[in-house]
Amino acid sequence: MLYAGGNLIALCDCNNFFVSCERLYDSSLKKRPVVVLSSNDGCVISRSDEVKAMGIAMGAPYYQVEGLLRKKGVAVRSGNLLLYSTVSKKVMQVLAKFTPSLEKYSIDEAFLDLSVATISDPVSYAREIRETVLRWVGVPVSIGIASSKTLAKLAGDAAKKCDGVLRITEGNLESFLNGTPVEDVWGIGRKTSKKLEGHGVRTAMDFVRRDPLWVKKLLSVRGLITQQELQGHPRMPLQLEEQIPKSIQVSRTYSEPLTEFRDVECAIIEHTLKAGKSLRRWNLATCAMSVFIRHGYRHHGECEYLTDDIYFNNPLMSDIELIACAREVLRRIFKEGRRITQGGVILCNFADSNFKQRELFDENNLFAIRAKFERLARATDKINEHLGKRAIFPASLAGKDGGKWRPARKMASAGEIRI
DNA sequence: TCTGGGGTCCTAGGACCC
DNA sequence: TCTGGGGTCCTAGGACCC
DSSP, rough: OOTTTTEEEEEEEEEHHHHHHHHOOGGGGSSEEEEEOGGOOEEEEEOOOOHTTTOOOOOOHHHHHHHHHHHOOOOEEEEOOHHHHHHHHHHHHHTTTTSSEEEETTEEEEEOOOOOOOOSHHHHHHHHHHHHHHHTTTOEEEEESOOOOOOOHHHHHHHHHHEEEEEEOOTTTTHHHHBBBBGSTTTOOHHHHHHHTTTTTTTTTHHHHSSSHHHHHHHHHHHHHHHHHTTOOOOSSOOOOOOOOOOOEEEEEEEEEOSSSHHHHHHHHHHHHHHHHHHHHEEEEEEEEEEEEEEEOOOGGGOEEEEEEEEEEEOOHHHHHHHHHHHHHHHHOTTTTTOOOEEEEEEEEETTTTTOOSSOOTOHHHHHHHHHHHHHHHHHHHHHHHHOOOOOOOOTTHHHHHHHHSSSOOOOOOOOOOO
């Protein structure tokens, strides 16, 4: 088997990240088993080691495990993304001190290029990284090292089960792959692993041994890339630059079903405001918007999505225009008598926000009016950043604090956290 | 009664054209 | 009226990830 030994990639993964953040905020949780719940306190999205040992699955619906959690004295917290992203930034800052080549892969994971001549012993270097993150931020991490991202991910998983750092080398690669079920490989999900098992492929080693042409035919190029990465060939370069998003989505499951148009409209306007803010933060403008609402419950076979799109010749970024469009689409899709349980807005087809095209016959001087809307949106962003989220908001939301649709967060940590 | 939210990439198939 | 081959572009849907 070929192995690109010169290439050295580390995956640094924060252990039980959301739980670790909650423990950072409230140190009394350090001695207790903890779970963190998704929006609307719907399901379990982070578990401490003790909770994992109890057999509580990732993504388990909270109402199904609530009794057991209470019986076992597990502390339960509603998710607090603001806290987690603040801690994430700190972790990334520390990691950046150890290598110039860093890819922030997710809120709790980063790939580090360790192929630097000055690093003589990558494993002890990784231990140093681990201790530094723990000391400076207070979050425990695991680090996997290998010659490709896919192997580094596997090494990272294995590192969690030993002392926090694990390296896959040419020497231990084969036994490692033999001991890894194919469904544990990054990029091979539930459907694909079922498909592979149907062909007698059970371990990562079984997969690696198959004819590449057969793999490509069965799983397309993605499968082929995964196979090569498992053999130790880096086929997925680190993405060092922050990627500009191709779409921005804001959606929520509501705390109770909404039946009145006005309530749904307020929710959709708030989602639009959030999406617009994110759009401007990236200096983007959008040429397309989708609005969708769902009625009924997903897991009861009685749910239906109502959705429609709107397209713009000139890219938009101001709240006034985005909200007007969202309301228009919502009026097209809303149906009386439905119990709306979720709603959302998606922006896509982006252009640089500096791109502006004047209409040939602009008799009402729309060009100038739109420029004003855009300046207003940017000013609003600045003011709200300084004075708090709702210092300025559209008149269409006046008198609506959104209590009816806002997701329930019954077990939020005391107060909103800023660390 | 109660099951999150936010993304990316790839492919197949249709429409259209020469 | 029927016939062939090849190309591009777009979209919906599937699969995966955290």
